[in-house]
Amino acid sequence: MLVIHRRIDPQPVWVAELHLTFEARSKSRLRCFSAEGEDVGLFLARGQSPLYDGECLQAEDGRIVRVCARAEQLLHVTCANAFELTRAAYHLGNRHVALQVGDGWLRLLDDYVLKAMLEQLGATPSHIEAPFQPEHGAYGGGHHHSRHGDEDFNYPPKLHQFGVRP
Numbered sequence: 134m135l136v137i138h139r140r141i142d143p144q145p146v147w148v149a150e151l152h153l154t155f156e157a158r159s160k161s162r163l164r165c166f167s168a169e170g171e172d173v174g175l176f177l178a179r180g181q182s183p184l185y186d187g188e189c190l191q192a193e194d195g196r197i198v199r200v201c202a203r204a205e206q207l208l209h210v211t212c213a214n215a216f217e218l219t220r221a222a223y224h225l226g227n228r229h230v231a232l233q234v235g236d237g238w239l240r241l242l243d244d245y246v247l248k249a250m251l252e253q254l255g256a257t258p259s260h261i262e263a264p265f266q267p268e269h270g271a272y273g274g275g276h277h278h279s280r281h282g283d284e285d286f287n288y289p290p291k292l293h294q295f296g297v298r299p
Contacts, residue, residue, distance in 0.1 A: 134172045137198060139191040140181070147189060147199040149173075154203050155231065155242070155265040158184040167198065182269045202264030206243040207233075209261045210251055221256045231267040240265065 135149065149167040157163060163175040175190075184190075186202035212218040222239055225232050230247065233240040241247060243260060251258045 134174050135167065135196065135198070136174045136176065136193045137190045138176050138193065140177065140184070141189050141191045141197070143187055144189045144197050144199075147197040149196065149198045150201050151190075151198055152201045152203045153184065154205055155183065155267065158200065158202065168201075173198070186264055186266055202266055204262045205265045207240045207261050207263055207265055208243055208248055208251070208258040209263075210239040210241070210256050210258045211237065212256050217255055221251055221254055224250065224254060231265075233265060233267045241267075 149169050149171060151165060151173060152168055153163075153165065157165065160175070161177045161179045161181065163173075165173050165175070167173050184200045186200065188200045190198045190200065192198060210218075210221055212221060218237065218239065222232065222234070225239065225241060225247065228247070230241050240261075240263070242265065248258045
């Protein structure tokens with residue numbers, strides 16, 4: 134089994150690839166198979182952002198493994214104008230939907246309830262199959278509503294340090 138504990142910067146050369154969905158790239162513990170058929174065990178630090186397409190990992194034996202975002206069934210959302218697109222993004226964000234944001238479009242995992250909501254808002258959702266790389270969030274870390282185990286979710290903000298002046 135190829136055992137991986139480390140994330141590293143992208144490398145020009147790698148010996149194996151992991152083709153993973155967004156859900157699989159979001160896990161810190163995962164058993165999967167490389168594209169080459171080798172059994173792989175991921176044991177990454179908890180609380181980090183999901184693996185991204187093109188990221189590299191280093192196995193315990195030193196081998197470099199490249200992460201590839203697997204194509205998934207998505208809704209590709211466009212609107213008649215920027216206001217309607219912003220409104221659609223607001224309503225999806227209000228439901229804590231993982232969302233990929235592009236120039237004039239939004240993408241989310243295919244969901245018939247959200248598709249109906251978007252159509253009701255006047256958006257145009259269409260079905261596509263593509264890799265999914267949603268926004269991770271401005272402040273990083275995990276998202277939870279529980280107060281149990283807060284010490285595991287005590288992440289500093291990634292964009293702002295409120296009350297701290299440079």
